Amino acid sequence: MSTDYQRAREELGRRLRELRIDSPGGRLTGTELAARLAWPQSKVSKLENGRQTPTDDDLRAWAEATGQLAVVGELRARLRGFESHIRSWRRQLASGHRPVQDAWNSVVADARILRVWESSIVNGLLQTADYARHIFERHAELQKSPPDAEDAVRARMKRQEWLYRPGKQLKLLMWEGALRAEVCPPEVLAAQLDRLSGVVGMDTVRLGIVPLGAALRLPPSNAFWILDDRLVITEDWHAELWLEDAETIALYRRVWDAFEESAVFGADAQGVIARVRRGLDR
Template sequence: MSTDYQRARQDLGRRLRELRVESPDGRLTGTELAHRLGWTQSKVSKLENGRQTPTVDDLRAWADATGHPAAFGELRARLRGFESQIRSWRRQLAAGHRPVQDSWNAVIFESRTVHEWENSLVPGFLQTADYARAIFVGHSALQHSPPDMEDAVRARVKRQEWLYRPGKRLNLLVWEGALWTRVCPADVLAAQLDRLIGVVGMDTVRLGIVPLDAKLSLNPANAFCILDDRLVAVEDWHAELWLDDAETIALYRRVWDTFAESAVFGAEAQQVIARVRRSLKV
């Protein structure tokens, strides 16, 4: 978890404690507040010490129970402030993968230029329907999310319409290791690699492959996507980070530029993809 996120959660916890201690009915103990709310005392303690993220309903209940209903707006604003950066998969996927894909598509379609680095999978922008389906099946099982595979696949494939709109530009770097990742049957992967080979040379796409034997100045760490100069999205197992401060965006752009120095493009990129494709023997 990021330091900034944890600090914001701890600050919110201190504010919650202030409201409890300064209750108009007199100072409440944690045990007394837990009894009023019907919670365990450990939940009150975790929220006050920044070890658990409250829900909006938690904050409303806390404000009312401590006698400070007018403080709810402030508490909700604090929560929104740091949740805009750390977007929990548990919460995002509560209604399935389709809503997440729709939301991401809306952000993408507002963008003109995308710089993406992918180190483990073929990027969603260029996934075939069968490849995307395999990804969603695996992540649905991991996150225990509703199995809305077909709706999610259609939403992800719809994103590719962006590539055919005037003025759009996708600058994509993929580590060769991502091409070898067997997250789907061999025939599905073969078709996916054929799709990548066909993308090389598109007017709106600049696809670079970083070969496994390329000299790297940085380790091929987590994937990320930069939208114009306004947002960086970074995926982790527990959450998706949306980062919009200029310094962080500039940092990720330097990372992308560094990987680009090790990448091959055009015919050389096609040769790397084709080499992996031949290994499948399907």
């Protein structure tokens, strides 16, 4: 969990404690508030000490129980402020992958230059429908989210229209291991590799492959997106992080530049893809 996120959560906890202490009906103890809310006292303690993230409903219940409903808007604004940095998959995928893909489509639509590092799978902007379907199905199983692979695939394919709009530029770097990851049947992966080879040379795509044997300034790390040097989005198993402060964006740009130094482009990139493709045939 990021330091900024934890600090913001602790600040929200202090605000909740103030509301409990300054209740118009008289100061409430943590035990008394827990009884009003029918919560375990430990939940009150965790929220006040920044060890648990409240939900919208928790904040409203707290404000109501302390007799201060007027502060609900303020509390929810605080929550949105730090949740915009860490977006848990559990919450995002509560209605399936389609809403997440739609949100991504909106964010990407306004971007002019995307710098992307992919270390484990083919990037969504270049995925075939069959490849994407397998990715969504496996993640839905992992996250125990509603299975909506077909709707999610359609949304992801729609995002790829971005590649054919004037003034757009995808600068994608991929670790060769991502080409080799058999997260789908071999015939699906073969078609995916053919798709990748075909985009080399597109006006709106600059595809670089970092070969397995390349000298590296940094070890291959988790995937991330840099949108117009104004926003970084990266993922972990539990959550997606949206990072907007200039210092962090500059850090990720340095990481991307380091991987770019190890990448091959054009015919050399096609050569790496072709080598992996021949391995599948064997």
